[in-house]
Amino acid sequence: MYTIQTLNNIVQCGLDVFGNQYEMITEGEADGILLRSFPMHTMELPASVKAIARAGAGVNNIPVEACTEKGIVVFNTPGANANAVKEMVLASLLLASRNLWDGISWAKSLYGYGDIVPELVEAGKKEYVGNEIRGKRLGIIGLGAIGALVANDALALEMEVIGYDPYVSVETAWRLSRQVQRAVNLEQIFATCDYITIHVPLVEQTRGLLNAHAFRSMKKGVRIFNFSRGELVQEEDLRDALESGIVANYVTDFPNNTVLGMKNVIPIPHLGASTYESEENCAIMAARQLKTYLETGNIRNSVNFPNVELPYFGQKRITVAHKNVPNMVGQMTAFLAEHHINIADMINRSKGSYAYTIIDIDNGVDAHIKESIATKIKNLPGVAAVRIIQ
Ligand SMILES: NC(=O)c1ccc[n+]([C@@H]2O[C@H](COP(=O)([O-])OP(=O)(O)OC[C@H]3O[C@@H](n4cnc5c(N)ncnc54)[C@H](O)[C@@H]3O)[C@@H](O)[C@H]2O)c1
Numbered sequence: 544m545y546t547i548q549t550l551n552n553i554v555q556c557g558l559d560v561f562g563n564q565y566e567m568i569t570e571g572e573a574d575g576i577l578l579r580s581f582p583m584h585t586m587e588l589p590a591s592v593k594a595i596a597r598a599g600a601g602v603n604n605i606p607v608e609a610c611t612e613k614g615i616v617v618f619n620t621p622g623a624n625a626n627a628v629k630e631m632v633l634a635s636l637l638l639a640s641r642n643l644w645d646g647i648s649w650a651k652s653l654y655g656y657g658d659i660v661p662e663l664v665e666a667g668k669k670e671y672v673g674n675e676i677r678g679k680r681l682g683i684i685g686l687g688a689i690g691a692l693v694a695n696d697a698l699a700l701e702m703e704v705i706g707y708d709p710y711v712s713v714e715t716a717w718r719l720s721r722q723v724q725r726a727v728n729l730e731q732i733f734a735t736c737d738y739i740t741i742h743v744p745l746v747e748q749t750r751g752l753l754n755a756h757a758f759r760s761m762k763k764g765v766r767i768f769n770f771s772r773g774e775l776v777q778e779e780d781l782r783d784a785l786e787s788g789i790v791a792n793y794v795t796d797f798p799n800n801t802v803l804g805m806k807n808v809i810p811i812p813h814l815g816a817s818t819y820e821s822e823e824n825c826a827i828m829a830a831r832q833l834k835t836y837l838e839t840g841n842i843r844n845s846v847n848f849p850n851v852e853l854p855y856f857g858q859k860r861i862t863v864a865h866k867n868v869p870n871m872v873g874q875m876t877a878f879l880a881e882h883h884i885n886i887a888d889m890i891n892r893s894k895g896s897y898a899y900t901i902i903d904i905d906n907g908v909d910a911h912i913k914e915s916i917a918t919k920i921k922n923l924p925g926v927a928a929v930r931i932i933q
């Protein structure tokens with residue numbers, strides 16, 4: 544029996560993945576945590592937690608580094624909500640270009656004028672003339688799951704598309720249309736684009752990516768779309784850029800009090816991934832990854848540990864989350880050799896400064912010997928967490 548703590552509402556089909564061997568709680572000590580955007584940074588993590596699954600893409604609400612040091616595996620659901628966000632970006636391109644936000648607000652304000660409303664509409668519509676997006680240049684910063692979908696569909700809408708992503712994955716590169724131009728630096732995007740949309744994770748390197756320097760390099764009247772994270776944009780610099788007209792519109796999925804007070808901001812209440820389809824995709828994927836990890840130790844789509852999978856048929860298994868330093872595996876297997884325990888199968892993979900090892904041992908080993916080996920491994924310098932699965 545495992546216990547899962549949910550920190551946000553998770554759709555039922557995701558919870559159903561766990562089945563009746565799991566207890567679902569909202570408070571208390573759990574083996575696994577399932578969440579969406581709940582801010583975990585100030586949360587005390589019970590020692591019982593082995594893994595955290597984010598039903599979504601961004602993990603900036605999770606203390607990933609601290610989890611890694613404790614051997615807690617953090618999962619996300621790459622691509623599971625990308626289509627939902629892409630559709631929102633496409634809608635926003637039109638929303639901002641055609642002055643729909645202001646036009647609709649004005650039309651609604653005409654309620655009460657009676658029979659002359661149609662006349663007022665025809666007389667006032669000239670205030671809301673907009674631009675077509677066809678033939679305009681769209682700059683995409685970050686060509687991952689979302690950025691790549693936006694790029695391909697913007698081309699289909701006859702936009703000219705240029706993307707910047709120095710770390711683009713091979714998989715994404717294959718999915719991208721060859722008509723997407725490749726920017727060699729951000730300046731190329733800033734200096735030439737009519738529309739700029741940003742699809743990168745919030746990390747130290749990307750915090751404040753759009754700042755005074757960036758705005759100064761942009762074409763006057765550029766429209767900016769932020770469906771990634773508010774902190775990617777330097778707020779006071781944005782205010783100046785909106786005031787001076789360098790930025791014609793800022794569409795953000797992350798409004799706060801400061802940004803709401805700025806002119807020409809179109810605020811959306813973090814609805815990028817809020818579709819029934821995407822909520823189901825994310826919840827099911829996150830739940831499956833968490834369940835698989837708890838039951839087999841196999842890791843898929845972790846942000847802090849490598850993908851490691853060894854087929855599991857109920858055999859005895861030791862899993863170790865550890866630092867990626869020499870002789871870790873040698874020391875672990877030496878303990879097994881001391882007790883004449885045969886290794887049936889084994890795998891070790893690394894990701895950055897951490898690694899993960901799965902060792903399958905032959906059945907028939909006494910429980911107390913397994914426990915003593917687990918303790919010895921746990922006490923090795925560099926080992927973050929050890930589990931015995933059987
Ligand atoms: N508004 C929403 O509801 C919503 C939904 C999903 C994701 N998001 C946000 O969008 C972000 C992107 O999501 P995704 O699914 O496309 O993630 P992803 O990991 O598939 O793509 C991110 C891309 O950014 C690139 N990148 C990283 N640093 C960069 C840099 N400095 N310059 C240029 N490119 C850089 C990476 O190489 C990668 O290709 C998430 O991290 C999350 O913060 C928001």
Ligand SMILES: O=C(O)[C@H](O)COP(=O)(O)O
Nearest residue numbers: 579580598599600601816
């Ligand atoms: O990073 C994400 O996946 C999005 O910001 C979605 O967040 P949500 O699950 O809270 O809607």
